[in-house]
Amino acid sequence: MKKSIVLSIMLCAMGFTALAQTNFRHISFGEAIAAAKQENKLVFIDFYTDWCGPCKMMARDVFPQKKVGEFFNERFVCVKLNAEKEGKELATRFEVKAYPTFLVLDSDEKVRLEIKGAMDADAFIAKVEAGLDPEQSPERMAQRYNSGERTPELVDRYAYYNMEQGKENEGFQIINDYFNSLTDTQRVEAANAFIYTRYTMTWDDPKAQFMVAHRNEFDASVQKAILDRMSRLYHAAVISYFSGYMFRENKFKMDEYEELKRNIQCLDQEKAKPYAPMFRMIESRLKDDDATFWSVCKSEYDNLAQTDRGLLIMNLTRLIATNDVTILKDISQFVRSRLKEMSPNTIMMTGRVLDSIESKLSAK
Numbered sequence: 594m595k596k597s598i599v600l601s602i603m604l605c606a607m608g609f610t611a612l613a614q615t616n617f618r619h620i621s622f623g624e625a626i627a628a629a630k631q632e633n634k635l636v637f638i639d640f641y642t643d644w645c646g647p648c649k650m651m652a653r654d655v656f657p658q659k660k661v662g663e664f665f666n667e668r669f670v671c672v673k674l675n676a677e678k679e680g681k682e683l684a685t686r687f688e689v690k691a692y693p694t695f696l697v698l699d700s701d702e703k704v705r706l707e708i709k710g711a712m713d714a715d716a717f718i719a720k721v722e723a724g725l726d727p728e729q730s731p732e733r734m735a736q737r738y739n740s741g742e743r744t745p746e747l748v749d750r751y752a753y754y755n756m757e758q759g760k761e762n763e764g765f766q767i768i769n770d771y772f773n774s775l776t777d778t779q780r781v782e783a784a785n786a787f788i789y790t791r792y793t794m795t796w797d798d799p800k801a802q803f804m805v806a807h808r809n810e811f812d813a814s815v816q817k818a819i820l821d822r823m824s825r826l827y828h829a830a831v832i833s834y835f836s837g838y839m840f841r842e843n844k845f846k847m848d849e850y851e852e853l854k855r856n857i858q859c860l861d862q863e864k865a866k867p868y869a870p871m872f873r874m875i876e877s878r879l880k881d882d883d884a885t886f887w888s889v890c891k892s893e894y895d896n897l898a899q900t901d902r903g904l905l906i907m908n909l910t911r912l913i914a915t916n917d918v919t920i921l922k923d924i925s926q927f928v929r930s931r932l933k934e935m936s937p938n939t940i941m942m943t944g945r946v947l948d949s950i951e952s953k954l955s956a957k
Contacts, residue, residue, distance in 0.1 A: 615656040615665045617673045622683055628670045630700040635725075637669035638696045640676045640684055645692040647711035655714050664718050669697070697725065723750060743771060745784040752792065768792040772800055783812035790815075790822050796830040796853065805856060827857050831868055834875045836904055837911040845879075870896040874905075883915045891927060903939035906931070910949045918954065925950050 617639070618625065629636045639656075641648035652673075655661055665671055674680025676689055683689075687696060687704065697706040706724035708717075723729045728737075734751045748771045756764035772780070772788055779785060780803060793800040804823060811819045830853050832838075839845040857868050870893040877889040890909075894902060905912075906928055915921065928947060932940060 614658070614662040615671055616662065617656070617671045620672060622672070622674075625670045625672050626698075626700055626702060629698075632670065635669050635705065636696075636698045636700070637665060637671045638680075638683070638698070639671070639673045640680055640689045640692060640694045640696070641673060642675060642677050642692050648693040651693055651711050651717075655711075655717060658714050661714050661718065664721075695721075697721070738767070743774065745787065749787045749791070765792065769800075777803075777807070781807055781810045781812065783815045786811065786815035786818060790818050793822065793826065796826040796856070797849075801826055827853070827860075827868075831857070831871055831875075832901075832904060835871045835901070836908045837878070840878065841911060850875075867898050867901070871901065878912060883913050883917065883920055887913060887920055887924065894931075902931075903935060903942075906935075906939065906946060907942045909946055916953060921950050921954050925954065 625636050674683060676684035676692060691709045693711060695708040696704055699705055706721065708720055727733060729750055731754055734747065734754060737747055738751050748767060752764040752767040755767065768788060775785065788800055789804045793804065795801065804819060808819060808823060834850060854872055874889055874893055877886045890905065897905065909924060925947060928943060932943065935943060
């Protein structure tokens with residue numbers, strides 16, 4: 594008796610789980626259109642391929658979520674089609690060339706919305722909702738914007754739409770014009786945090802400089818997002834020096850570097866701490882010979898964050914372009930001794946570094 598009760602509970606749980614996730618029906622396109630007419634819904638098609646990583650991420654992490662299933666099952670007849678197999682003809686018809694591509698069609702087979710690429714559940718639902726809202730159609734957004742409307746929601750979505758269409762300059766101009774129109778008080782409101790978290794790309798952007806200067810004035814609900822964005826911008830800027838890019842491209846300017854360093858050192862101690870070994874290595878590369886620089890690299894290696902260790906290894910041949918056998922042998926031995934600590938992706942990239950170094954040694 595107890596076993597049968599447990600089994601019934603398990604079966605019920607399985608049934609609820611199945612209902613909670615997105616219901617992709619195993620039916621033909623024609624049957625999906627017919628079902629949409631009958632149920633007064635739209636058709637949602639997920640075009641995927643067997644080799645597409647982002648497609649697998651959506652199938653694994655997004656579509657099984659309860660909130661995603663509830664959203665899509667209520668509004669759409671959902672089908673999945675392999676664009677290289679049973680969905681090849683439809684993929685050609687609708688000019689699907691990137692994966693994943695998601696189409697929403699009405700019961701007359703007219704495309705109402707096209708979305709490319711993977712994203713998290715909340716962003717995906719918001720994208721679909723926005724795409725099907727007449728007030729957020731490209732034509733209507735342009736009309737609203739040109740008539741003078743400047744709500745945060747419209748500015749964000751209209752700028753993003755332009756960028757999706759390859760009009761990055763136009764998109765950033767919309768954001769910058771909006772930013773410049775705001776008072777300092779308005780700039781730190783939660784509704785305007787998107788300016789920094791989505792459209793501020795470099796630490797020397799005026800938007801970034803404002804964000805840093807006023808970081809403690811932002812609304813508490815967005816404080817963490819602002820600090821995270823600020824940290825990522827600084828890290829990216831330091832990496833451009835740390836990786837050797839600024840040296841190789843002859844873009845190194847001492848005054849810009851010193852300003853970046855000062856700004857980071859003004860952060861609280863814990864946030865600034867991970868950068869200290871990177872600065873010591875950057876400055877050694879600037880003034881020291883290869884042997885001295887490599888010595889600094891070895892001594893500072895364990896002080897680096899895990900990801901920065903990988904970046905150093907992957908850029909060694911850019912940073913140390915030497916034919917000195919002693920240095921090359923020491924680099925090779927050091928890198929090999931650290932392989933067990935690296936992530937699989939870093940190990941793959943490190944293999945190329947070792948090939949380059951050890952091919953030089955073989956030629957000696």
